[in-house]
Amino acid sequence: MLTSKCMxxxxxxxxxxxxxxxxxESEVDFNPxxxxxxxxxxDWPVLIKAADSxxxxxxxxxxxxxxxxxxxxxxxxxxHILLEIDVxxxxxxxxxxxxxxxxxxxxxxxxxxxxxx
Numbered sequence: 001m002l003t004s005k006c007m008x009x010x011x012x013x014x015x016x017x018x019x020x021x022x023x024x025e026s027e028v029d030f031n032p033x034x035x036x037x038x039x040x041x042x043d044w045p046v047l048i049k050a051a052d053s054x055x056x057x058x059x060x061x062x063x064x065x066x067x068x069x070x071x072x073x074x075x076x077x078x079x080h081i082l083l084e085i086d087v088x089x090x091x092x093x094x095x096x097x098x099x100x101x102x103x104x105x106x107x108x109x110x111x112x113x114x115x116x117x
Contacts, residue, residue: 009096009097010094010096010097011096012095012096013094013095013096013097014046014095015043015046015049015050015095016092016093016094016095016101017053017092017093017095018050018053018054018087018090018091018092018093019053019090019091019092019093019100020053020054020055020087020089020090020103021088021089021090021091022087022088022089022090023054023055023056023085023086023087023088024085024086024088024106025084025085025086026084026086027084028079028083028084030075030076030079031079032072032075032079035075035078035079035082036068036069036075038082039064039068039078044063044064045062047060047081047082048060048062051081051085054085054087056080056081056085057081058077058080058081059077060077060078060081061074086106087103087106088103088105088106089103089104089105090102090103091103092108092110099116
């Protein structure tokens, strides 16, 4: 997840809130080994909150399943939210300052003004 910690006056700036206007879903080949290896690197509660904020939580559990490596249905749900959901247009919002970073055509613009650095 992204942070706005480099902004003046921001001590944490994580996680950025997501306000999605346009969301696109696309199909990507399922690779259970890849998903199993990436899950331990995720901040699971932040992923769940982000998925929920864009309306794509899709029955993902609040807590990571202990035996997730062998649960194909669970891995498919994680695969879907990580690889098949794209926020096309919207905003990322700093939790401390409320500063909005626009997302246009799937690309977040996180450039800061001179007075923000």
